[in-house]
Amino acid sequence: GHKLSxxxxxxxxxxxxxxxxxxxxxxxxxxxxxxxSAGEPDFDTPxxxxxxxxxxxxxxxxxxxxxxxMRALREAVAAKFRRxxxxxxxxxxxxxxxxxxxxxxxxxxxxxxxxxxVIVPAPYWVSxxxxxQLCGAKAVIVACDAESGFKLTPEALARAIxxxxxxxxxxxxSNPTGAVYSRAELAALAAVLLDxxxxxxxxxxxxxxxxxxxxxxHTIAEVExxxxxxxxxxxxxxxxxxxxxxxxxxxxGPRWLLNAMETLQGQQTSGASSISQHAALAALTGPQQFxxxxxxxxxxxxxxxxxxxxxAPGLVCAKPGGAFYAFASxxxxxxxxxxxxxxxxxxEDVAGALLDEAGVAxxxxxxxxxxPYIRIAYALDDEALIHACRAIxxxxxxxx
Ligand code: PLP
Numbered sequence: 001g002h003k004l005s006x007x008x009x010x011x012x013x014x015x016x017x018x019x020x021x022x023x024x025x026x027x028x029x030x031x032x033x034x035x036x037s038a039g040e041p042d043f044d045t046p047x048x049x050x051x052x053x054x055x056x057x058x059x060x061x062x063x064x065x066x067x068x069x070m071r072a073l074r075e076a077v078a079a080k081f082r083r084x085x086x087x088x089x090x091x092x093x094x095x096x097x098x099x100x101x102x103x104x105x106x107x108x109x110x111x112x113x114x115x116x117x118v119i120v121p122a123p124y125w126v127s128x129x130x131x132x133q134l135c136g137a138k139a140v141i142v143a144c145d146a147e148s149g150f151k152l153t154p155e156a157l158a159r160a161i162x163x164x165x166x167x168x169x170x171x172x173x174s175n176p177t178g179a180v181y182s183r184a185e186l187a188a189l190a191a192v193l194l195d196x197x198x199x200x201x202x203x204x205x206x207x208x209x210x211x212x213x214x215x216x217x218h219t220i221a222e223v224e225x226x227x228x229x230x231x232x233x234x235x236x237x238x239x240x241x242x243x244x245x246x247x248x249x250x251x252x253g254p255r256w257l258l259n260a261m262e263t264l265q266g267q268q269t270s271g272a273s274s275i276s277q278h279a280a281l282a283a284l285t286g287p288q289q290f291x292x293x294x295x296x297x298x299x300x301x302x303x304x305x306x307x308x309x310x311x312a313p314g315l316v317c318a319k320p321g322g323a324f325y326a327f328a329s330x331x332x333x334x335x336x337x338x339x340x341x342x343x344x345x346x347x348e349d350v351a352g353a354l355l356d357e358a359g360v361a362x363x364x365x366x367x368x369x370x371x372p373y374i375r376i377a378y379a380l381d382d383e384a385l386i387h388a389c390r391a392i393x394x395x396x397x398x399x400x
Contacts, residue, residue, distance in 0.1 A: 007134050015126050015367030019351070023361045034380070034388040035361040039175060041324070042379045043242040045279075046290045052282030053246075053275050065274050067266045068258070069096025069250070073277045076284040077250045080235075084208075086222045087233065089252045095261055096280075098272045100206045100236035100249030103261075104169075105131050106268075107202060107232050107251070110260035111166055112137040118167040119160045121152040122369030123327065125175045125204070129369075137166070141369055146318065146329070150177040150370075154188040161192075167200045168193070170220060173207040176368045176375040177327040178302075178320020180211060183218045190224035200257075201231045206249075209240045209291045211322040212299040229254050239323075240291055241283040248272055248280040298324050301378045301385060308389035309376065312396040326376045327365065334372050336399040344399070347372035358395040360388045 003009075019037040026033050044050075056062075068074065074091035081087040081094070097103045104127070108118070112135040120128045120139045129139035142160045144150050157168065170189070172181040181189075193199055201220055208217050221231040236249030251258075265271060302319070305326045309317040314336075317328035330350045337343055338353045347364040351374055354360050365373025378385055 007136050011130050011134050014130070016363055019355075019361055019363050022355060026355060026359075031359060033355065033359050033361055034384055034391070036376045036378065036380065036385075036388055037361040037363050038379065039325075039377055040244040040379060041239060041242040041294060042381070043294060045241060045243050045246070046283075046286075048286050049241060049243065049279050049282045052286075053279040056275050056278035061274050061278055063274060065271050065277060067271045068262045069094070069271060070274070070277050070281075073250075073281045073284075076281050078252070080284050081233065081252050084217075085205075085219050085233070087219075087228075087252060093255065093258065094250060094252050095258045095265075096248065096250045096272050096277065097261075097265065098249070098269055099247045100204070100234055100238060101127060102247075102265075102269075103232075103234045103236070103249045103251040104128075104202060104204065105134075106261040106264050107234075107253075107257065108132060108135050108137070108167070110257065110264050111200070115164060116166045117162060117164045118169060119157070119165060119199075120169050120369075121156075123150055123174070123176050123365065123373070124169070124369050125171060126367055128169050138164075140165070143370070145370075149318075150174065150179045150327070151181060151185060152189065154192045157189055158192050161196050161199060163198075165196070165199050167202055169202045169204065171204040171206075172219075173211055173320075173322025175207065175323055176325050176363070176365070178323045178325050180215060180321035181218065183216070183223055186218055186220045186223040190220055190227055193220075193227055193230070194224070197230060199230065201227065203231055203233045205233060205235045206239050207323040208235060210295055210298055210324060212295070212302060213321065215321060232257060237280045237283050242290075242294065243279065243283065246273075246276040246279055248276050250280075298378070301382065302326070304382060304385060305376065305378045305389065308386065309392065312389070312393040314396045314399070315374075315392070324377055324379050326378065328374055328376060330365075330372050330374050333396065333399060338395070339398040339400075347374055350374060354392065354395060358391040360391050360395075 116137040232253035234251040314332035
């Protein structure tokens with residue numbers, strides 16, 4: 001028969017999409033399921049952004065744009081990096097891709113060879129190791145536990161760097177833990193990186209605006225400007241403006257890297273959708289109050305979730321500083337049996353049984369490189385969240 005490429009054959013479909021498929025199958029069989037598994041805001045894209053896209057269609061902005069993104073959008077992206085992150089960049093220092101995901105993938109694909117290494121702190125977003133593997137390189141997973149707030153320490157970073165290290169991937173606020181790196185923590189990592197100029201840093205800032213308790217957001221290129229030549233700072237409109245379906249992400253970094261990513265994109269997609277680019281332009285240049293409103297809604301939900309999850313016997317959940325995920329330890333459930341008799345040997349069993357017996361979909365922490373945990377996305381209204389948490393509590397109480 002026909003064969004797949006060696007690299008693709010080893011790549012696993014995203015664990016979050018797998019859970020979404022299982023939810024769809026349960027629902028198709030008539031079960032009612034509350035899904036706390038998807039990583040997207042539950043709000044609609046703000047009206048002025050949707051209107052900008054409709055206007056773009058009517059005005060005939062329906063053709064190919066420049067491969068790296070239309071000039072006006074790249075100007076707006078550069079202005080965003082200057083305004084919000086203190087990065088002194090111009091439009092030529094930016095690139096626009098079809099989602100933040102493609103910024104990351106193109107950067108890796110443009111730089112990685114067989115045998116190269118990428119340091120990925122765990123728990124990690126599911127796509128990082130798989131993208132590294134797709135590029136034929138090796139993900140070096142560095143475990144970060146609850147005691148360190150699920151964050152990479154400078155000592156662990158120094159130990160992980162070798163001669164073949166090409167990239168370190170940082171993600172703050174983090175998917176799946178919601179962990180936020182402080183300025184001091186980033187400065188300590190930057191101090192290590194300054195001694196290893198062969199290492200590039202990919203700073204995934206996609207959850208920048210979902211940060212709680214009034215904490216300031218910091219990104220490593222801003223904290224240590226001397227690292228600028230080695231950092232790709234990546235961001236996008238998906239989470240900030242509830243625009244996951246529009247598929248617009250962007251980044252800023254050294255020109256040689258952006259040029260290579262543009263070459264790749266020119267042979268691959270020819271650039272992001274012109275209509276979505278107009279919508280993203282309206283998002284970045286228009287009124288910004290949506291961001292604050294969404295953030296305060298998520299912060300209230302965070303408080304609600306942490307309280308209700310910790311009331312479930314056997315779950316332990318620390319307060320995340322950002323994003324819209326709770327990452328709860330389910331260590332105390334392991335070894336128990338469900339009311340229907342299913343054994344809970346690991347967090348995959350826990351997530352499976354929660355879906356089958358409690359009607360709540362969550363993602364096992366092991367998919368993100370740390371078990372036994374479950375990741376609970378709180379991108380639903382309070383009523384649904386309370387309902388789901390009550391079902392989780394009853395499930396935990398019914399174990400033997
Ligand atoms: N980075 C992280 C940590 C994410 O969780 C996501 C989306 O789930 C992305 C990047 C990519 O977002 P998008 O491709 O929609 O911009």
